[in-house]
Amino acid sequence: MNIATHAFDALMDITARPPVVFVRGEGSFLWDHNGKRYLDFVQGWAVNCLGHSPPIVAEALASQAKLLLTPSPAFFNAPSLELAKALTDCSCFDQVFFANSGAEANEGAIKLARKFGALHRNGAYEIVTFEGGFHGRTLATMSASGKKAFEPLFEPKVAGFPKAQLNDLASVERAINGKTVAVMLEPIQGEAGVWPATEQFLRDLRELTSARGLLLILDEIQTGMGRTGKVFYYEHAEIEPDIMTLGKGIGGGVPLAALLATKAASCFEHGDQGGTFNGNPLMCAAGAAVLQHVVSPTFLKSVADNGLYLEGELQRISARHGLGEVRGRGLLLALDLKMPIAGSIVTQAFEDGVLLNAPRPDTLRFMPALTVTRQEIAAMIDSLDAVLAKIGVARRVA
Numbered sequence: 283m284n285i286a287t288h289a290f291d292a293l294m295d296i297t298a299r300p301p302v303v304f305v306r307g308e309g310s311f312l313w314d315h316n317g318k319r320y321l322d323f324v325q326g327w328a329v330n331c332l333g334h335s336p337p338i339v340a341e342a343l344a345s346q347a348k349l350l351l352t353p354s355p356a357f358f359n360a361p362s363l364e365l366a367k368a369l370t371d372c373s374c375f376d377q378v379f380f381a382n383s384g385a386e387a388n389e390g391a392i393k394l395a396r397k398f399g400a401l402h403r404n405g406a407y408e409i410v411t412f413e414g415g416f417h418g419r420t421l422a423t424m425s426a427s428g429k430k431a432f433e434p435l436f437e438p439k440v441a442g443f444p445k446a447q448l449n450d451l452a453s454v455e456r457a458i459n460g461k462t463v464a465v466m467l468e469p470i471q472g473e474a475g476v477w478p479a480t481e482q483f484l485r486d487l488r489e490l491t492s493a494r495g496l497l498l499i500l501d502e503i504q505t506g507m508g509r510t511g512k513v514f515y516y517e518h519a520e521i522e523p524d525i526m527t528l529g530k531g532i533g534g535g536v537p538l539a540a541l542l543a544t545k546a547a548s549c550f551e552h553g554d555q556g557g558t559f560n561g562n563p564l565m566c567a568a569g570a571a572v573l574q575h576v577v578s579p580t581f582l583k584s585v586a587d588n589g590l591y592l593e594g595e596l597q598r599i600s601a602r603h604g605l606g607e608v609r610g611r612g613l614l615l616a617l618d619l620k621m622p623i624a625g626s627i628v629t630q631a632f633e634d635g636v637l638l639n640a641p642r643p644d645t646l647r648f649m650p651a652l653t654v655t656r657q658e659i660a661a662m663i664d665s666l667d668a669v670l671a672k673i674g675v676a677r678r679v680a
């Protein structure tokens with residue numbers, strides 16, 4: 283393929299991208315238009331939970347495409363019923379609304395909480411969210427996010443998202459008032475650099491919100507679908523939220539997301555929520571195939587085991603190069619570099635055929651396919667070790 287034939291300028295320039303075109307993916311690997319192979323520890327930002335182009339997703343899409351693409355959201359279709367049933371069977375929730383992106387699922391969660399407030403809490407509409415949180419790029423989800431870079435953008439913000447600090451219950455209590463209807467958070471703040479809420483904080487939040495009659499909303503768009511070794515992160519803390527959102531891994535690479543709610547919280551009435559492609563059979567067929575795979579105890583154990591292996595290897599690299607802590611859980615981990623060299627590492631690793639992600643200038647984030655092998659982890663670690671040596675992290679200790 284001749285890269286000059288690609289009209290890069292016809293796409294809006296919304297982010298810096300390297301001048302290569304990816305043409306094929308398989309498992310933990312991607313190939314560009316020159317045939318160069320890359321070991322991928324980004325996986326579409328934690329999207330491809332079963333790796334690139336997994337056969338079960340390809341087959342589910344192909345067979346559904348031959349049967350029915352879209353009858354209209356005004357009619358039932360079999361894959362959306364099947365996936366909704368499977369999601370409610372494996373979670374603490376009773377009902378599901380399917381969306382096309384994580385932001386749209388979160389937008390739905392915000393609307394559902396406001397509806398709950400209108401029906402049951404005298405019109406309360408405020409949702410306490412967290413500094414550093416990330417919930418998407420629609421106007422309401424940007425307002426709900428606590429990302430500093432969003433602050434000056436697209437004013438005026440959507441009102442009603444007072445901020446608290448992660449792992450600081452007193453800050454949540456201070457943010458609650460008579461207009462509050464819910465508390466919403468990611469159990470691990472991914473975009474901010476992989477900062478986990480402690481299990482105790484999640485349990486305390488559950489207790490506080492229940493005591494005050496507020497909804498607890500978990501954004502599991504990055505942590506859900508097996509990423510941390512449980513199907514959903516809330517299982518680690520042994521709590522039951524009222525509302526949860528899923529995205530990324532739920533489609534195994536295709537645009538699918540979901541808003542889940544308990545019976546008590548699921549209060550939309552006709553006309554409140556909808557959309558042309560919501561719950562379309564093609565994406566839901568992919569989601570059903572992925573979920574069947576992800577809920578297997580053997581699969582979840584391998585995620586947990588490989589997560590511990592990756593964590594141990596990152597700690598070894600950190601000690602060897604005098605770097606900082608390793609954070610996160612399962613196969614969502616970060617390495618604190620203690621200095622702003624993450625961008626140079628990502629660039630050099632790309633040259634060397636390894637895809638890494640830098641959510642912050644001093645942090646690397648690792649979110650490989652949940653099917654990643656020990657050999658692939660070892661290969662990434664060897665590459666990272668070489669990159670750190672190459673870019674001159676001179677404080678090498680051993």
Ligand SMILES: Cc1ncc(COP(=O)(O)O)c(C=O)c1O
Binds near residue numbers: 385386468502
């Ligand atoms: C926790 C969390 N919530 C929401 C989103 C937004 O999802 P999407 O990009 O599919 O709209 C993301 C995306 O990175 C995310 O990590």
